[in-house]
Amino acid sequence: MIEISRRSFMAGVAAATGAGMMAASPARSADAAIEISSTWGPDKPFQKVVDAFNAKKLGVTVTNRFDGTYESATAKAVASVAAGRPPAMMITGWKFGYFAKRTLGARDLREIDAARAEAILANFRPSVLPLVTIDGSLIGLPWAMSTPITFINSVLWQEAGLDPNLPENPDAKWLYDNARKLDAALKGKHPTYRSALALSNNEWTSQSFIQNAGGYIIDPDGRLALNSPEAVAGMTEYCAPAHEGLWFPVSAKDQDAAFESAALAICTTSSTRATTFPFGGAKAITAKFPGLAGHPRKMNSGGNFLAIYTRNKEQAEASLAFLEFCASREGQTIWSEVGYLNTSIHDVPLINDFMKPAAGQLTDGLTAETIWPGKRGLEGQDVWRKWVSRMLLKEVTVAEGMKGAHGELETLVSA
Numbered sequence: 001m002i003e004i005s006r007r008s009f010m011a012g013v014a015a016a017t018g019a020g021m022m023a024a025s026p027a028r029s030a031d032a033a034i035e036i037s038s039t040w041g042p043d044k045p046f047q048k049v050v051d052a053f054n055a056k057k058l059g060v061t062v063t064n065r066f067d068g069t070y071e072s073a074t075a076k077a078v079a080s081v082a083a084g085r086p087p088a089m090m091i092t093g094w095k096f097g098y099f100a101k102r103t104l105g106a107r108d109l110r111e112i113d114a115a116r117a118e119a120i121l122a123n124f125r126p127s128v129l130p131l132v133t134i135d136g137s138l139i140g141l142p143w144a145m146s147t148p149i150t151f152i153n154s155v156l157w158q159e160a161g162l163d164p165n166l167p168e169n170p171d172a173k174w175l176y177d178n179a180r181k182l183d184a185a186l187k188g189k190h191p192t193y194r195s196a197l198a199l200s201n202n203e204w205t206s207q208s209f210i211q212n213a214g215g216y217i218i219d220p221d222g223r224l225a226l227n228s229p230e231a232v233a234g235m236t237e238y239c240a241p242a243h244e245g246l247w248f249p250v251s252a253k254d255q256d257a258a259f260e261s262a263a264l265a266i267c268t269t270s271s272t273r274a275t276t277f278p279f280g281g282a283k284a285i286t287a288k289f290p291g292l293a294g295h296p297r298k299m300n301s302g303g304n305f306l307a308i309y310t311r312n313k314e315q316a317e318a319s320l321a322f323l324e325f326c327a328s329r330e331g332q333t334i335w336s337e338v339g340y341l342n343t344s345i346h347d348v349p350l351i352n353d354f355m356k357p358a359a360g361q362l363t364d365g366l367t368a369e370t371i372w373p374g375k376r377g378l379e380g381q382d383v384w385r386k387w388v389s390r391m392l393l394k395e396v397t398v399a400e401g402m403k404g405a406h407g408e409l410e411t412l413v414s415a
Contacts (some may be wrong), residue, residue, distance in 0.1 A: 031061040032318035037073050037090040039304070041066040045337040046091075052334055053325045060318045070096065070304065074378060077104055077309070086309040089319050092140065093304045094131060097371040099378050101134040106307040108137035109323075112316045120320070123327035128343045131368045132305045140305030141323050144340045146272045147301045147366055148205050149357045150175065150287040156193050156265040157285070160185035166287040168360075169297060172209075172237050175266070175290045179246040182265050195266035196259070197242055198252035202388040203381055204369055205268060205289075207300050210234035212292040217370045217384070224413055226406040235391060235398050237292060242392045249392045270302065271358035275339040278354050288357040301366040303340060374413040383408050 040046040042064065050064045067073035070093035080086050081104050092100045100106040109117035117138060121129060128142040154164055160182045167174060179195060186193045198205075207217055213234030216225040225231060241247040250258075252269075259267040259277055267277070268289060278284040291297040306326060308319045325331045329346040339355070341362045342348045350359060372380030387405035390396050396404065 031059055032314060033061050033063065034088045034315065034318050034322060035063045035065050036306075036322075037067045037077060037087040038064050039066075039068065039070055039073055039091050040064070045335055048334050048337070049326060049331055052330065053322055056325070058321060060321045062322050071378070071381075074099070074104075078378075081105065081309070086311070088310040088312075088315045089306060089308050089322070091143070091304050092307045094302060094368045095371055095381060096378065097132075097134045097139070097305075097368070098373045100307055101137060101139050102373075103375060104309060105311075106134075106137075106139040106309055107311075107316060108139060109141075109308065109320070110138055112308065112320060116320050116324070120323050120327045123332075123344050123346065125343055125345060127365060131301075134371075140307035141326055142343050143306045143326065143335075144303035144338075145301050145343050145362070145366070146270045146303050146340055147299055147358050147361045148208060148268055148289045149271045149274075149361070150289055151259060151267045151269065151273065151277050151354075152285045152287065153259070153262055153265050153283065154285045155262065155283050156182065156186065156190065160265075164285060166285060168288070170287050170290045171293045172240075172290045173293050175268075176241055176244075176246065179241060179266060183246060186265075190263070190265075192258060192263040193265045194245075195241070195247045195268070196255040196264055197247040197249045197392065198255040198269065199249045199389045199392065200252040200385070201269065202249075202392065203385045204270075204300070204302055206235060206238050206388050207370055208289055208298075209238035209292070211298040211300060211367065212295050213237065214295055218373070218413070222373055224406055224410050226402050226409070232399060232402050234292070235388075235402060239391050239398055243394060249389070271341065271355060272339040274352060274354035274358070278352065284354065286354045286357050288361055297364060299361045299364065299366055300369055301341075301362075302369045372413060374415045376412040376415045380409055380412050383412065 038046060047064050050062050054061055067076050073090060074096050077087055077090055086105065121138065124142050132138055132140045132142050150170065158164055162178055162181060182193060210217060210231045213230045215228050215230030215234050219225040242249050255267060258264045289299055306323060308316055310316050332344045332346050332348050336342060336348045336351060339351055341358055350356065384405060387401050391398050391401035
């Protein structure tokens with residue numbers, strides 16, 4: 001956080017209204033300086049949002065500081081908070097919502113300025129606001145949202161004689177049956193045509209199977225629920241193709257590289273990959289993430305929110321000025337280049353048709369990825385990821401794995 005000496009810079013900053021537009025004011029000789037702990041470097045679209053805001057010369061200058069992954073940025077924030085120097089703002093993963101509020105002290109935007117906060121959040125769909133509401137506090141801007149969808153290599157798909165007209169709401173049975181047909185038709189021709197399952201992203205996609213089976217990782221009352229019959233059933237379906245040899249558990253990096261090189265037939269992963277996965281345009285097709293037959297679809301999302309951590313009044317108000325721009329149609333349009341879902345009420349076109357299934361899932365309604373409670377909640381994701389990998393690789397049975405995960409995680413979330 002960069003301290004400032006001027007006491008009245010906010011006089012030239014206009015509050016957001018309706019569409020979130022800001023009125024320009026003359027440049028100041030001593031702008032308020034806000035540094036954002038970010039998961040994106042200067043080569044990403046977020047930097048364009050920062051640059052466009054700074055170009056307005058509203059009396060606030062924002063710096064985008066790249067701090068690595070969600071985990072590493074959050075770990076750095078822990079040290080900063082302990083030293084009494086919290087970041088002015090930080091891009092925080094949904095999954096660390098409880099940790100951000102209870103441990104790092106993310107601010108309730110309404111506590112800083114209720115009227116401005118409400119005007120800012122009015123630019124977003126009401127359905128996404130619960131994702132940034134922790135303990136009754138609105139702790140951030142619902143900035144980036146992605147959801148897992150199904151990417152298909154249409155060349156391999158049609159070579160196997162499969163129908164290129166994908167169902168609007170596919171389920172796991174449909175996907176697995178087609179994977180078996182791919183196996184029968186292409187065995188020996190394409191040694192890597194099978195679908196890959198990313199071990200390093202498994203906590204996200206496995207959550208959707210558990211939810212679609214009617215279970216929870218953490219139930220609505222905040223209790224761990226991995227030992228429920230529904231959760232076990234969902235995880236059993238999730239592991240089935242890997243156990244059958246239809247999917248090969250690999251790293252996310254290897255999975256993405258294989259699909260981008262047209263070596264994989266199916267890849268179920270983040271909708272943000274729509275910016276790079278469509279190799280040769282018409283060679284890729286997409287569908288919603290598979291649900292489970294006989295169960296209502298209940299898909300999850302990932303991503304992050306823009307949160308304010310500084311306790312300094314002027315810094316907090318300056319941070320709101322940046323959020324006003326981020327919430328505007330201009331800010332959202334610039335940001336859309338990255339391939340996240342449009343969570344705002346603004347009419348921002350999809351970056352391409354491959355995003356249509358993801359947009360459909362957003363319209364259907366999305367839950368947040370698992371938000372781990374407890375002072376040690378930051379460790380929860382790695383623990384769950386480890387147990388999912390053990391189940392996929394058949395180091396333990398699904399029943400044993402769910403029981404083991406529940407026991408280990410119970411200690412963390414109750415701390």
